[in-house]
Amino acid sequence: xxxxxxxxxxxxxxxxxxxxxxxxxxxxxxxxxxxxxxxxxxxxxxxxxxxxxxxxxxxxxxxxxxxxxxxxxxxxxxxxxxxxxxxxxxxxxxxxxxxxxxxxxxxxxxxxxxxxxxxxxxxxxxxxxxxxxxxxxxxxxxxxxxxxxxxxxxxxxxxxxxxxxxxxxxxxxxxxxxxxxxxxxxxxxxxxxxxxxxxxxxxxxxxxxxxxxxxxxxxxxxxxxxxxxxxxxxxxxxxxxxxxxxxxxxxxxxxxxxxxxxxxxxxxxxxxxxxxxxxxxxxxxxxxxxxxxxxxxxxxxxxxxxxxxxxxxxxxxxxxxxxxxxxxxxxxxxxxxxxxxxxxxxxxxxxxxxxxxxxxxxxxxxxxxxxxxxxxxxxxxxxxxxxxxxxxxxxxxxxxxxxxxxxxxxxxxxxxxxxxxxxxxxxxxxxxxxxxxxx
Ligand SMILES: [Fe+2]
Numbered sequence: 126x127x128x129x130x131x132x133x134x135x136x137x138x139x140x141x142x143x144x145x146x147x148x149x150x151x152x153x154x155x156x157x158x159x160x161x162x163x164x165x166x167x168x169x170x171x172x173x174x175x176x177x178x179x180x181x182x183x184x185x186x187x188x189x190x191x192x193x194x195x196x197x198x199x200x201x202x203x204x205x206x207x208x209x210x211x212x213x214x215x216x217x218x219x220x221x222x223x224x225x226x227x228x229x230x231x232x233x234x235x236x237x238x239x240x241x242x243x244x245x246x247x248x249x250x251x252x253x254x255x256x257x258x259x260x261x262x263x264x265x266x267x268x269x270x271x272x273x274x275x276x277x278x279x280x281x282x283x284x285x286x287x288x289x290x291x292x293x294x295x296x297x298x299x300x301x302x303x304x305x306x307x308x309x310x311x312x313x314x315x316x317x318x319x320x321x322x323x324x325x326x327x328x329x330x331x332x333x334x335x336x337x338x339x340x341x342x343x344x345x346x347x348x349x350x351x352x353x354x355x356x357x358x359x360x361x362x363x364x365x366x367x368x369x370x371x372x373x374x375x376x377x378x379x380x381x382x383x384x385x386x387x388x389x390x391x392x393x394x395x396x397x398x399x400x401x402x403x404x405x406x407x408x409x410x411x412x413x414x415x416x417x418x419x420x421x422x423x424x425x426x427x428x429x430x431x432x433x434x435x436x437x438x439x440x441x442x443x444x445x446x447x448x449x450x451x452x453x454x455x456x457x458x459x460x461x462x463x464x465x466x467x468x469x470x471x472x473x474x475x476x477x478x479x480x481x482x483x484x485x486x487x488x489x490x491x492x493x494x495x496x497x498x499x500x501x502x503x504x505x506x507x508x509x510x511x512x513x514x515x516x517x518x519x520x521x522x523x524x525x526x527x528x529x530x531x532x533x534x535x536x537x538x539x540x541x542x543x544x545x546x547x548x549x550x551x552x553x554x555x556x557x558x559x560x561x562x563x564x
Contacts, residue, residue, distance in 0.1 A: 126232075126293070127292060127293075127295060129292045130289075130292035130293050133288055133289065133292050134236065134289075137236065137239050137240065137243065137285065137289075138239060140243055141239040141240075141242050141243050144212070144242065144243055144246035144247075145209075145212065145242065145246075147246075148207075148208045148209040148212055148246050148249070149209050163331070164206075166332065167205070167206065167331070167332065168206070168210060168214065170332040170335065170336075171198060171201070171202045171206075171214060171335075172214050172217070172218065174198050174335060174339065175195050175198045175199065175202075175214060175215065175218040176218050176221060176222070177339075178194045178195035178197075178198055179195050179218055179219075179221070179222035179226070180222060180226055181343075181346065182194075182195070194339075194342055195215075195218070196278065196316070197316060197319060197320055197323055198335075199211055199214075199215050199241075199245055199278075200248070200271075200274060200275065200278070200320050200323075201320070201323050201324055201327055201335070202214060203245060203248060203249045203252070203259075203274065204252075204257075204259060204260065204262075204271075204274075204324055205259065205260050205324075205327060206259075207249065207259050208245055208246045208248075208249030208250065211245045211249065212241075212242040212245045212246055215241045215242060215245050216238040216239075216241055216242045219234070219237050219238050219241045220234060220238055223237050223238075236285075236289050239285075240281070240282060240285035240286060240289070241282070243281055243285065244277075244278050244281040244282040244285070245278070247277050247278070247280075247281045248274045248275070248277045248278035248281070249274070251270075251273050251274060251277040252270045252271065252273060252274035252277075253270075255269060255270040255273045256269065256270050257270025257271065257273075257274065262324055262325065262328050268317075268321075271317065271320060271321070272314075272317060275313050275314070275316065275317060275320070276313065276314075278313070279309060279310060279313040283302055283306035283309060284298075284302070286301075286305075286306070287299070287301040287302035287305070287306060290305075303396075308399075322338065323335065323338050326338050359455070363407070363410060363411065364382075364410070366414065367381045367382070367410055367411065367414065370413075370414065370416060370417050377413075380413075380499055380500075380503070381409070381410045381411070381412065381413060382410065383499050384409045384410070384412065384492065384495045384496050384499050385406050385407075385409035385410040385495075387409075387494075387495035387498060387499065388405050388406060388408075388409035388488075388491050388492050388495040389402055389405065389406040389409070390539060391491050391494065391495060391532060391535055391536065391539070392405045392406070392488070392491055394535050394538065394539045395491075395531075395532075395535055397487075401487075401488070404459050404460050404463065404488060405463065405487075405488040405491055405492070407456070407460055408460045408463035408464050408467070408488050408489075408492060409488075409491075409492050409495060409496075411446065411450055411456070411460075411464060412443075412446060412464050412467045412492055412496065413442060413446060414446045414449055414450065414464075415441075415442040415443065415444070415445025415446030415447070415448070415449055416442050416445075416446075417449070420438050421438070421439075421442065424438060424439060427506065428506040428507055429507065430507070440468070440476045440477065441477070443464060443465050443466065443467055443468050443476070443477055444465060444477050446464045446465075447461045447462070447464045447465035450464060459486075459488075462486055462489075463486045463488035463489050463492065464489075465477065465478075465489075466478065466480055466485050466486055466489035467489045467492045467493055467496065468493065469481075469485040469489060469490075469493070470493075470526070470527045471485070471490065471525060471526060471527060471528055471529050471530075472525070472526045472527070475493075475527075482529075485529075487529075490528070490529040490532050491529075491532055493527070493528060493529075493532075494520060494528050494529070494532045494533065494536060497519075497520065497527070497528070498516055498520060498536070501515070501516040501519060502516050517536070517537070520533055520536060521533060521537075
């Protein structure tokens, strides 16, 4: 553990201890509108619901993050029971979830217990300071303090998580925040109407209201799970197809998979929107799928230089690949286009259409570089593999001619090497976005 992480962790422990102290002394009141008995039942139900929300949270397709409705439970609890009890319940449910479901290491789940307490406390205090009163649901006056509560929770929570990951892994917390937390802002703001509904239902029907609220949410979750499974099946189908083609040739085995990981890393490092990164990743794994035909079988294994005639055949493969994938609804359009142009050269003398510079889809330019890097760093029938350094030098030499200089700049910044992807899972191929799924 680095020094910066230790200092950060010390600060978090201190802040959390102070916030528990103030929460207990300032906000641990027994809400006047609820009897002691009801209070205990309420706490029990909320605890159960936050556990259920955590254990049933689903992995979002936007890059390994999880979404759960637990934060809505915490906001409701914070509103009716004040920060102290919410902090306790949040921390304990985080403990169970992180230790027994996610199986995180001690330091990670301990940190999560601290940061969730801190987030809940700050959210409650800001709610109070901006005019909100615990347990008083007065429209429309309550909306502003509630919004501030959501924003504060988001801010403290995302900052703490980004700092922890950043200092732990030795990367800039800002980039961690930018990559992982940015989009959560949208969900946070968008959850306000849901929160208002939940608060209202609790006021009118207590625990039953909350349970009623959860039922339709469970249905949405079920539908989303089906969608996730569908995408998984799709991914497996694509991978099987590509592996089948590569099985013919020991030299290209694993090539498409590696190219897609390089392309995904490059595209993410260029800060492209997640949907773009996905398209490029999928195009990369399928870029040479047109080589499935019989002619290619002997050509790609040929240990000598190709004749002009043979080279002409090879040059048809991007078009064949694009035509092939165009039969699949999901892949038609952008992905098909990226595949078609993955051998266009930046200076304009590539194939099949001789596009130049920015005319070439960005995804194709990224795949061109990833493809070349992987080809150079693996053994081929006619030569031995180059080293990482030699391959990088080659890429730099042809920057602006064959390769897009902007992509090469990124290659130099990130760790693009075979070793760097060893631990990486096979490409997480997930389809483009919910709105583009066939009706
Ligand atoms: Fe190719």
